[in-house]
Structure formats: structure tokens, C-alpha cells
Amino acid sequence: MSVRSRAAPDVRMAPRPKRDWGDEAKRLWYKFSLNKASVIGLCIVLFVLVLAVFQPWLAPYPHHVGAVVDFANANRPPCKEYWMGTDTVGRDIMSRIFYAYRGAFTLGLGVLLATVPLGSILGLVAGYWKERWFSTVIMRVTDVFLALPPMILALCVCAIMRPTLFNSMMAMCVAWWPWYTRLTYGMATSLRNEMYVKSAELLGASKSHIIFKELLPNCYGSILTKMTLDMGWVILTGATLSFVGLGEQPPTPALGNMVSEGAKYLPAQWWISIFPALAIMVIVLGFNLMGDGIKDMLSGEA
Amino acid sequence: MVLRWLQRIGVYFLVLLGLSILVFVIARVIPGDPARQALGPRVSEETVQALREKLNLDKPLFTQYVLWFKGAIRLDLGDSLLTRRPVIEDVRRYLPATLEIVLLSAVFMAAGGILFGIVATKYTGKWQDALIRVLSYLGIVSPPFVWAVLFMLLFGYIIPVLPTTGRIAQSVAAPTRMITGMYTVDYLLTGNLAGWWDAFKHLLLPSIALMLGGMAQAARLTRSNMVENSMKDYIQAQQAYGVPEKKLLYKYLLKPSLIPTISILALDIAAVFGNAFLVENLFNYPGLSRYGLSAMLNKDINAISGVVMVFGLIFILVNILSDMVVAWLDPRVRLMGGADV
Numbered sequence: 001m002s003v004r005s006r007a008a009p010d011v012r013m014a015p016r017p018k019r020d021w022g023d024e025a026k027r028l029w030y031k032f033s034l035n036k037a038s039v040i041g042l043c044i045v046l047f048v049l050v051l052a053v054f055q056p057w058l059a060p061y062p063h064h065v066g067a068v069v070d071f072a073n074a075n076r077p078p079c080k081e082y083w084m085g086t087d088t089v090g091r092d093i094m095s096r097i098f099y100a101y102r103g104a105f106t107l108g109l110g111v112l113l114a115t116v117p118l119g120s121i122l123g124l125v126a127g128y129w130k131e132r133w134f135s136t137v138i139m140r141v142t143d144v145f146l147a148l149p150p151m152i153l154a155l156c157v158c159a160i161m162r163p164t165l166f167n168s169m170m171a172m173c174v175a176w177w178p179w180y181t182r183l184t185y186g187m188a189t190s191l192r193n194e195m196y197v198k199s200a201e202l203l204g205a206s207k208s209h210i211i212f213k214e215l216l217p218n219c220y221g222s223i224l225t226k227m228t229l230d231m232g233w234v235i236l237t238g239a240t241l242s243f244v245g246l247g248e249q250p251p252t253p254a255l256g257n258m259v260s261e262g263a264k265y266l267p268a269q270w271w272i273s274i275f276p277a278l279a280i281m282v283i284v285l286g287f288n289l290m291g292d293g294i295k296d297m298l299s300g301e302a
Numbered sequence: 303m304v305l306r307w308l309q310r311i312g313v314y315f316l317v318l319l320g321l322s323i324l325v326f327v328i329a330r331v332i333p334g335d336p337a338r339q340a341l342g343p344r345v346s347e348e349t350v351q352a353l354r355e356k357l358n359l360d361k362p363l364f365t366q367y368v369l370w371f372k373g374a375i376r377l378d379l380g381d382s383l384l385t386r387r388p389v390i391e392d393v394r395r396y397l398p399a400t401l402e403i404v405l406l407s408a409v410f411m412a413a414g415g416i417l418f419g420i421v422a423t424k425y426t427g428k429w430q431d432a433l434i435r436v437l438s439y440l441g442i443v444s445p446p447f448v449w450a451v452l453f454m455l456l457f458g459y460i461i462p463v464l465p466t467t468g469r470i471a472q473s474v475a476a477p478t479r480m481i482t483g484m485y486t487v488d489y490l491l492t493g494n495l496a497g498w499w500d501a502f503k504h505l506l507l508p509s510i511a512l513m514l515g516g517m518a519q520a521a522r523l524t525r526s527n528m529v530e531n532s533m534k535d536y537i538q539a540q541q542a543y544g545v546p547e548k549k550l551l552y553k554y555l556l557k558p559s560l561i562p563t564i565s566i567l568a569l570d571i572a573a574v575f576g577n578a579f580l581v582e583n584l585f586n587y588p589g590l591s592r593y594g595l596s597a598m599l600n601k602d603i604n605a606i607s608g609v610v611m612v613f614g615l616i617f618i619l620v621n622i623l624s625d626m627v628v629a630w631l632d633p634r635v636r637l638m639g640g641a642d643v
Contacts, residue, residue, distance in 0.1 A: 143317045150573075159598035240577070259447070
């Protein structure tokens with residue numbers, strides 16, 4: 001061969017050592033389970049998830065989700081047939097809470113799945129090319145979005161659209177992405193000076209290789225931790241939006257609108273609003289405990 | 303250093319400019335016709351058209367923005383379609399009430415959070431620590447509107463010792479002179495102590511409902527940073543020198559541990575402004591947040607952009623303030639003239 005090949009050299013010179021995922025998982029689980037609180041958090045989240053997914057089979061009165069009326073059993077306090085009582089038209093509160101959890105999970109997953117990839121990649125791009133003009137543009141736009149309290153931004157966007165679950169999801173996406181951009185931006189600006197990134201550059205690795213294969217995997221830990229904690233926050237914010245009537249509309253139950261409906265009948269029929277309020281606290285607590293556990297688990301990991 | 307601070311303030315101005323664009327765009331992409339919405343279905347097309355022209359809705363979006371921005375600089379935010387008054391007048395009327403609540407919750411939040419953080423550190427691993435931890439989780443996971451509902455149940459019906467609606471009782475006259483617009487301050491300035499007490503009582507429940515989450519977060523963060531810093535060499539060295547425990551705790555350990563707490567407090571105050579939208583509404587408290595919420599629900603575009611701009615401006619001021627406190631606490635930041643922006 002007299003002529004040197006001009007193609008970029010292969011970055012993967014040495015085969016990567018195979019990681020034993022089974023062992024890895026076992027070790028991580030051990031670290032996670034050291035803290036009993038985080039295991040409790042995981043159990044809460046899984047339990048609620050099962051209730052939400054299998055609502056039609058687990059709820060005692062699954063059809064009470066819609067516009068059902070049963071005046072004979074209206075306003076019953078918690079009893080053997082209705083563990084959490086019934087509302088003013090005789091619908092079982094517990095069955096409605098199970099269903100409302102579906103909305104809460106949909107909202108949390110929807111918002112995070114839409115915002116995390118977008119926000120993180122924007123942050124990585126802006127952080128890796130910190131000196132370029134588009135980095136400045138991205139970060140200044142991020143600053144603008146961060147200059148409003150997220151609740152106000154979400155309320156604002158939500159209020160101008162028709163109140164549905166999907167639209168409240170959209171509104172929260174508008175308010176949520178910049179936090180991930182800022183997170184990964186900070187990480188990328190320091191990671192880009194690491195030796196392994198420099199050597200990848202010297203070997204002529206493509207930009208997408210550096211962003212996705214060198215920088216991104218190092219951010220997974222922080223992103224995952226923030227995501228778990230944010231699941232709780234998204235559900236909380238969603239409940240707040242539906243509390244003011246921006247979100248799922250009655251008769252479909254949502255955690256927030258159940259509290260606000262029930263608040264009208266305090267203190268006599270306390271169970272109508274107190275149980276949905278507790279339901280919000282339980283799920284948010286679950287995600288918070290779990291998030292703290294994941295943070296401890298991943299601290300000190302590469 | 304002065305240059306760095308000036309640069310930072312310049313960045314904040316840029317953010318404010320961007321914010322005005324964002325707010326303007328949000329308020330103008332409302333589906334439907336705001337003019338028709340404001341006047342109702344029974345008004346003739348000519349009247350609606352006249353209002354459209356008055357609101358500049360018939361001009362291109364960019365011209366609308368320029369006109370709105372020119373007005374905003376002169377503190378003219380247009381008229382509210384709901385109250386029919388200039389928005390800036392409504393802001394002047396309602397903002398002090400909201401500031402009162404937010405300031406009180408900020409004070410509670412900072413004082414309580416730092417205090418509980420110190421107590422938990424002092425008794426690390428003992429029951430006090432465990433209790434504070436459990437209570438913090440409770441504070442973090444319950445949204446302010448749940449606290450508000452609980453307080454209304456508790457104080458409105460079961461033990462009615464604190465008022466649950468409005469700013470002052472009906473039997474109490476408003477301050478004779480409006481100086482700041484904040485009732486508690488005005489009563490004090492006019493020497494009406496009974497009035498002050500009544501206004502203060504009305505502030506308590508909403509501000510406590512708003513601050514519990516932030517306080518819990520501040521307490522947790524203060525504790526974890528103090529515990530982490532207490533492992534550091536310089537603390538161990540001071541301990542070995544025999545520095546009294548009190549001096550060690552407050553002078554050497556607390557100060558650096560407060561830096562993250564200050565940053566999180568700034569965010570929590572922002573969250574208080576957001577949550578005030580609901581809490582003021584529940585407590586029937588006539589503040590700017592309640593006004594803003596009704597503007598949003600009624601698609602009152604001028605009021606929405608006005609209120610949101612005011613809150614954005616306040617939030618930016620809070621951020622500048624927290625930057626300054628951090629710079630004062632942290633010599634590394636102070637000497638470099640602020641963290642990297």
C-alpha cells in the first residue's frame with residue numbers, strides 16, 4: 001500500500017472489556033438496599049404502579065371512574081364496602097384514586113421522556129462547544145426559561161390552551177427542559193477537558209461519537225437521579241395544575257381535581273378531599289425516597 | 303471585580319428582554335379572540351373591532367411586541383380586560399399583599415430551615431435528627447395547597463384561633479395612610495398595634511402553608527452539608543486545637559455549609575411565588591397572585607403579561623440577592639467576582 005488511507009482511524013482500537021452486567025446489577029442493588037428508606041420508596045412506587053396499571057381489576061368499583069351516580073350510597077364515610085368512603089354522588093373514592101394514579105404516571109413519564117433527552121442533548125452540545133455562538137444562544141434561552149418560577153410558566157402556558165391532560169403535559173414540558181440543559185451543560189464543560197475526551201478527539205472521533213459515547217454516559221448517573229426525584233415533582237406540579245382546574249376534567253378523576261372538589265365539603269365530608277391529598281403525598285414520598293437511594297447508589301460510580 | 307458584576311447585571315438585562323418576548327408570545331398565541339372573549343358574545347362586531355384596534359391586535363405580531371415593549375418601559379402595561387383598569391394600577395394595588403406573604407414565608411423558611419439543620423447536625427444519629435428527617439420528608443412531599451386545605455379544616459372549623467380568609471377582619475379598619483401598601487408595615491408606621499396584630503394573624507396561615515416545603519428542603523441541605531464539612535481536615539484541625547464547640551459549629555462549620563442552602567432558598571422563594579397562585583386563592587387573600595390566576599383563567603392578555611413580567615423581575619432580583627449573599631459567604635466567589643455565569 002503506497003497511498004495512505006485517508007479514512008478516519010478506527011477509534012475502537014482495543015476491544016472494550018466486557019462488563020458483567022449481572023454482577024454489576026447485584027453490586028448496585030446491594031448499595032441501594034443498604035438504605036432501608038430507599039427500598040421502602042421503591043416498594044411504594046411499584047405498589048402504586050401496580051394499582052394504576054391494574055385499576056380495572058384491583059379497584060372495588062372500577063366503573064366509578066366516569067359519570068356514574070349512585071345516590072343511595074352518596075356521602076358514605078369510610079366503611080367496609082367503601083374503604084375510603086364515597087363522594088357526593090356515591091362514587092367510590094378509592095377506585096377513583098387508583099385511576100387518578102394512571103394519569104399521574106402518564107404525566108410524569110410523558111413530561112420526562114419528552115424533556116430529558118432534548119434538554120440533556122442541548123446542554124451537552126452547548127457545553128462541549130462552549131466558545132461557539134450557538135452555545136451562547138442555547139444557554140441564554142435556557143436562562144430566560146429559568147427566569148420564571150416553573151409553576152408560573154406552566155400555569156401560564158396551560159391557561160391559554162384547552163384544559164386536558166395532554167395540554168398540561170405540554171405546559172410542563174415547556175417549564176421542565178431547561179433544568180436538564182443546565183445540568184448537562186455544567187457537566188459537559190468540565191468533562192470536555194478530560195484525557196479520554198482529548199484522546200478521542202486526537203484519534204479523529206466524530207462529534208456525535210464524543211457527545212453520545214464519551215460525554216453522555218458520564219452524565220447518566222446525575223440524569224437518572226434527577227429524573228427519579230423529578231417524577232415526584234412533575235406529579236406534584238400536575239396535581240397543582242389540576243387543582244385549579246387545568247388538567248384532566250371531571251368526571252375523570254385526577255389527584256388535584258379530587259382534592260379541590262372535596263375541599264368544598266369540608267369539614268363534614270372530610271374523606272372526599274383528605275384521601276386524594278394523602279394519595280399525592282404517598283406517591284411523591286415514594287419517588288423522593290427512591291431518588292435519594294439512587295443518588296447514594298450512584299455516588300462514587302463512574 | 304466590578305467589571306464582572308456589571309457583566310452579570312448585563313446578562314440579567316438580556317434575560318429580562320428575553321423574558322418579555324417569551325411572556326408576550328405566550329399571551330398572544332391564545333386560541334380564540336381575546337377581544338371577543340372580553341366583551342362577550344352579545345356585543346356588536348364594530349365594538350369588538352374597536353377593542354381589537356385599541357389592543358393593537360390587528361397589527362403584525364412584531365409591531366405588537368414593539369408597541370407593548372415601548373409601553374412597558376414607561377410602566378404602561380395596557381388595560382386589564384377584566385377590571386378595566388390599567389394593569390400597572392392593579393399591580394400597585396395587589397403586589398404589596400403578595401410581597402407581604404412571600405417575605406414572611408421567606409423569613410420563616412430561612413430561619414426555620416437553617417435552625418433545624420443545625421439542630422439535626424448537633425444531634426446526628428439521635429432521635430432529634432430522625433424526627434427532623436421524617437418531618438422534612440413530610441414537608442417536601444405535600445404540596446402547599448394540601449397544607450392550605452388542612453389548615454382551613456383545622457383552624458376554620460376545629461380550633462378557630464387563626465383567621466382563614468382575607469387580609470384583615472371586617473371589624474378592623476384598613477390602615478389610615480397607605481405608605482408601602484403592606485398592611486403590617488403601614489399599621490406599624492401609623493402606630494395602630496391592634497390592626498398590625500390582626501393583619502399579621504391573617505398572614506400566618508397562608509405563609510406557613512407556602513413555606514413548609516422550602517423549609518424542609520433547606521433543613522435537609524443544611525444538615526447534609528454540615529455533616530459532610532465536619533469530616534474535613536480544617537474542622538478536625540480546629541477540634542484538635544481545642545476550639546470551643548460552639549465557635550467551631552457557628553464560625554467554621556456553618557458558614558461554608560450555608561452556601562448551597564442560600565442557592566436552594568432562592569429557588570424555593572420562586573416556588574413560593576408560583577404556589578401563591580393557589581394559596582392566595584384558597585385563603586381568599588387579595589394579592590397579585592390571585593389576580594394573576596383569575597387573569598389566566600379569563601385569558602386577560604394584558605394582565606397575564608403584566609403579572610408574569612413583574613414576577614419574572616422579582617425572581618431575577620432574588621437571584622441577584624442570593625448571588626450577593628453567596629459572594630459574601632464564599633471568599634472564592636467574592637474574589638473572582640461571582641461564579642461562572
